[in-house]
Amino acid sequence: xxxxxxxxxxxxxxxxxxxxxxxxxxxxxxxxxxxxxxxxxxxxxxxxxxxxxxxxxxxxxxxxxxxxxxxxxxxxxxxxxxxxxxxxxxxxxxxxxxxxxxxxxxxxxxxxxxxxxxxxxxxxxxxxxxxxxxxxxxxxxxxxxxxxxxxxxxxxxxxxxxxxxxxxxxxxxxxxxxxxxxxxxxxxxxxxxxxxxxxxxxxxxxxxxxxxxxxxxxxxxxxxxxxxxxxxxxxxxxxxxxxxxxxxxxxxxxxxxxxxxxxxxxxxxxxxxxxxxxxxxxxxxxxxxxxxxxxxxxxxxxxxxxxxxxxxxxxxxxxxxxxxxxxxxxxxxxxxxxxxxxxxxxxxxxxxxxxxxxxxxxxxxxxxxxxxxxxxxxxxxxxxxxxxxxxxxxxxxxxxxxxxxxxxxxxxxxxxxxxxxxxxxxxxxxxxxxxxxxxxxxxxxxxxxxxxxxxxxxxxxxxxxxxxxxxxxxxxxxxxxxxxxxxxxxxxxxxxxxxxxxxxxxxxxxxxxxxxxxxxxxxxxxxxxxxxxxxxxxxxxxxxxxxxxxxxxxxxxxxxxxxxxxxxxxxxxxxxxxxxxxxxxxxxxxxxxxxxxxxxxxxxxxxxxxxxxxxxxxxxxxxxxxxxxxxxxxxxxxxxxx
Numbered sequence: 001x002x003x004x005x006x007x008x009x010x011x012x013x014x015x016x017x018x019x020x021x022x023x024x025x026x027x028x029x030x031x032x033x034x035x036x037x038x039x040x041x042x043x044x045x046x047x048x049x050x051x052x053x054x055x056x057x058x059x060x061x062x063x064x065x066x067x068x069x070x071x072x073x074x075x076x077x078x079x080x081x082x083x084x085x086x087x088x089x090x091x092x093x094x095x096x097x098x099x100x101x102x103x104x105x106x107x108x109x110x111x112x113x114x115x116x117x118x119x120x121x122x123x124x125x126x127x128x129x130x131x132x133x134x135x136x137x138x139x140x141x142x143x144x145x146x147x148x149x150x151x152x153x154x155x156x157x158x159x160x161x162x163x164x165x166x167x168x169x170x171x172x173x174x175x176x177x178x179x180x181x182x183x184x185x186x187x188x189x190x191x192x193x194x195x196x197x198x199x200x201x202x203x204x205x206x207x208x209x210x211x212x213x214x215x216x217x218x219x220x221x222x223x224x225x226x227x228x229x230x231x232x233x234x235x236x237x238x239x240x241x242x243x244x245x246x247x248x249x250x251x252x253x254x255x256x257x258x259x260x261x262x263x264x265x266x267x268x269x270x271x272x273x274x275x276x277x278x279x280x281x282x283x284x285x286x287x288x289x290x291x292x293x294x295x296x297x298x299x300x301x302x303x304x305x306x307x308x309x310x311x312x313x314x315x316x317x318x319x320x321x322x323x324x325x326x327x328x329x330x331x332x333x334x335x336x337x338x339x340x341x342x343x344x345x346x347x348x349x350x351x352x353x354x355x356x357x358x359x360x361x362x363x364x365x366x367x368x369x370x371x372x373x374x375x376x377x378x379x380x381x382x383x384x385x386x387x388x389x390x391x392x393x394x395x396x397x398x399x400x401x402x403x404x405x406x407x408x409x410x411x412x413x414x415x416x417x418x419x420x421x422x423x424x425x426x427x428x429x430x431x432x433x434x435x436x437x438x439x440x441x442x443x444x445x446x447x448x449x450x451x452x453x454x455x456x457x458x459x460x461x462x463x464x465x466x467x468x469x470x471x472x473x474x475x476x477x478x479x480x481x482x483x484x485x486x487x488x489x490x491x492x493x494x495x496x497x498x499x500x501x502x503x504x505x506x507x508x509x510x511x512x513x514x515x516x517x518x519x520x521x522x523x524x525x526x527x528x529x530x531x532x533x534x535x536x537x538x539x540x541x542x543x544x545x546x547x548x549x550x551x552x553x554x555x556x557x558x559x560x561x562x563x564x565x566x567x568x569x570x571x572x573x574x575x576x577x578x579x580x581x582x583x584x585x586x587x588x589x590x591x592x593x594x595x596x597x598x599x600x601x602x603x604x605x606x607x608x609x610x611x612x613x614x615x616x617x618x619x620x621x622x623x624x625x626x627x628x629x630x631x632x633x634x635x636x637x638x639x640x641x642x
Contacts, residue, residue, distance in 0.1 A: 004050040004120060007032040009040030009066065010082070011058055015107060019053060022109040023116070037061025041069050044077060051120060053112075054099075056083040056090065064090075067097035078119050082107060166297065170202035173267065173293040178204050180289065181252070181282045183269035188256075188293075189216065189223060190265035198223050198265060223266045226253040230263055232287060236277035252278040254286050256294040267293060284482060323419040326405060331356050331371070334414065343398070343421045362388055363400070363419075370402055371415055378404045378412045385422070397422040458570015458583075463521050464532045464608065465567070465587045466505070467594035468496050468539055468558045469514040476556060488554050489513055495546055496558065499538035503531040508581050514594075518582050521569040529564055529611040533638060536560045536602045543600075561593025562638075563605040592626035593635065606634035617642050 006029050008016050016033050024031045032049060034040035037058040044052060044066075056063035063081055070077065081094050084105040091102055100119045103112055170188050178186040185205040189198035198221070200206075200214040218224035226233040236250045248270040256265045267290045269278065323340030327333055336351040336359075344360065351359040356371065370381050383401035399422055405414040470492055477485050496515040500507055504525070508516040517535070520528035539558055547555045565586025586605075593603040609618055617639040623632035 003028055003030045005030045005032060005047065006051045006053060006116070007034065007040065007043055007047065007049040008053045009034045009037065009044075009058065009063075010053070010055040011035050012055070015055070015082075015105075018107060018109070019112065023112050027113060027116075029116075035059075037063070037066045041066050044070060045073060045075060048075070049077060050123070051116065052077055052079045053116075054079050054081045056081055056085075056094070064093060064097065067094060067099060071098055078123050080115050080119055167202075169293070169296045171204075173289065173296070174202045174204045177267055177269050177286055177289055180285050181269045181278060182276070183252075183278075184271045184274060186267075186269045187214075188265065188267050189214075190256075190297075191218070191227070191263075198227070201265070222251065223253050223268065226255050226266050227263050230255050230257065232283050234278055234283065248272045249275060250277045252282060252286065254283070254290040256290055256297065258294045258298045261298070264294065264297065288486065323421075325351075325356075325360075325417040325419070326414055327356055327371075327417075328414045329375075329412075333359055340419060343396075343419055363398075366400070367402070367417070374402050374404050374415055375412050378406065378410070380404070383418075458568045460566055460568050461521060462565065463518045463567050463569060463582055463586070464528050464562065464564040465582065465590035466500070466517045466519075466532050466535060466560065466562050467514060467590045468517075468536070468560045469511075469594050470556050471559050471599035472556055473513040476554075479553075488550075488556075491546060491550075492543070492556065492558075495542035496539050499535045499542055502538060503535040505531060505535055506580075518567075518569075518587070521582065522580070529608060530615055532562050532564075532608075533604075533612055533616055534641070536562060536638060537640065540600065540602070557599035559594055559597030559599060560602040561590045561595070561597055562602065562608050563587070563590035563593060564608045564611060565589070565605075588628065589626075589633070592629060592633070596624050596626065596635070602638040604636045604638055606636070609636040615642055616640070 006019075006024055008019050008031060010016055010019075010033075020031045020033070023029075032043055032047060034043050038060040040052075040054070040058070041061060043049075054063045054066060058066070061069070063083075067079065067081075070079070078100045079098060080101045080103060081099045082103050082105055083090060094102065100122070101115045103115050174186040174188050177183070186203065187200055187206055188202040190201045191197070192199055196218055198216045198218060206214075216223050218227050222233055222235065232255070233253045234251070250271040251268065252270070253266045253268045255263045256267055257263050267286065269282075269286065271277075323343045324335065324337045325333060325340050326335040333351050333354055333356060336346070336348040338348070340346070340351075341348050344362070346359060356367065357364045360367065366384075366386055373379075374381055380403035381401065383399055385397065385399045387395055387397050389395055399420040401418050403416050404412045405416055406412055470489075473489075476488075480488070492513070493510060493515060497507055497510075500515065500517040503519070504523075505517045505519045506521060508518060510516075517532075519525055519531050519535075525531060539560065543557060563586050565584065567582040567584030567587050569580075569582045571580060589605055593605060597603045603621070604612075604618060609616075618636040619639060621635045621637055623634055625632055
């Protein structure tokens, strides 16, 4: 530890010698000395010692004048003043000017040493207190920044995952990444169909010439390293090449990972001019954003596929997977529908009027014998399946059936050939099944055949609303690292959402740590009140099981509110983004009941209780008042099923 320095300002050589030889040096202090007030003030401001021993009677400037000068210059140096006159007025004035202690002359070494230790100990305590306060403030500020980052992730994640237009999704993701990382530019690259190259799909502030032609090979690039390792790649401290003649000073790539599909691309941020590198915090924040982005990208892709498929549902077999071809008795094609064009990659204008063998070379060898058999016997041919390469297409899986076209005299006048593209059908069915993971099955069933039929508006009907919110989650979050906070939150949301879906309820939305659901819409449920009650009890049971495998510090509980009544249920939002939700006073009442519920408590409205009282155990509670509701609310606590 560095020696503390003491400045002695005293015109008495004997006093200075006594203090240096008998007090300071034996106790490990370094000493500075001054003979008058002016010299002492100069040394104090120049050397800034740890302590000043100041005599009141000095030439040029007296002790009080030195104290006043130190105060005017904001020199916060502790001072012990000495004097030979016992003057209460002098002592009071010296303390008002900032002196910490007073010792009367003649000075005794023991008494002086005691005063020095007392003053320096107080200074050290104050410095330690200030340091601890500063550390606590820094810790609080860091926690606040982490919470702000987490809130930003939630807000941006909700915004991104609510979009179904792929271009808007990708642009929003890149803009959010640049903003959250404080980067100069951002980019999102997706894997091509072969998985060999990454191509730029969205960018912000990237050089336009580079953006137009940027393609990066996976096997010999930094972005490819993030793909292959399936983890973030951070480079800093030297200029790094993204593409030919395109160098950056700091670069961060994060993989975009979709469940069951793996990594589909990378999200990247870079600084070309700034020397600022990206931090572990940036990696955490952008990793969470990348997870949201990957889900949103897949969501948008699936929605596009399902919307396209549903727009053609009125003629699904004929227009998507079934091609119809007819011939006359001379084997010339008389009908070649649009689906046949799509499946076989042959223009109808070319095919109609052609002979079957000339128009369908890929199928001719398979059909020749069967066509003759149908023409000869007039009986349909059992459908058969085959795989073959068609013009401009990869290998496809086709199912073909033939039947005779007969006139009134039962004479065969032609052949009808139906070709189904099983490859396309399988692809659409797989996408449709994956899309069902993102929407409630009941909502999927309500999607119209034509996406243009999706309109704003709804209908008034009775529903029962359920709000479940985790108690104490905000305080809990302030004590957790963001990574742990997200992990814990997902476990609780999984329990509550699973309980709702188990009772065939409709998940309306997640609001931070809260789950919003309703029953009796879009499909009617005669026992909707009882379903909501059972879902709330399943939430309690699920949380109890979750707590058995959780740390005690992570054990939280839901407060639940349930209300039944009329609401408007339907598509709410804007034409470009619809949400199936419920709006009404009964929904608001469920929210207010949830606010009033304690941890682990389920509160029912009076109407909900009346509807289910024969099947449940509940007890009345004192009426409550809630914001926005003028009359007191009758409340019942749900205890279980009867």
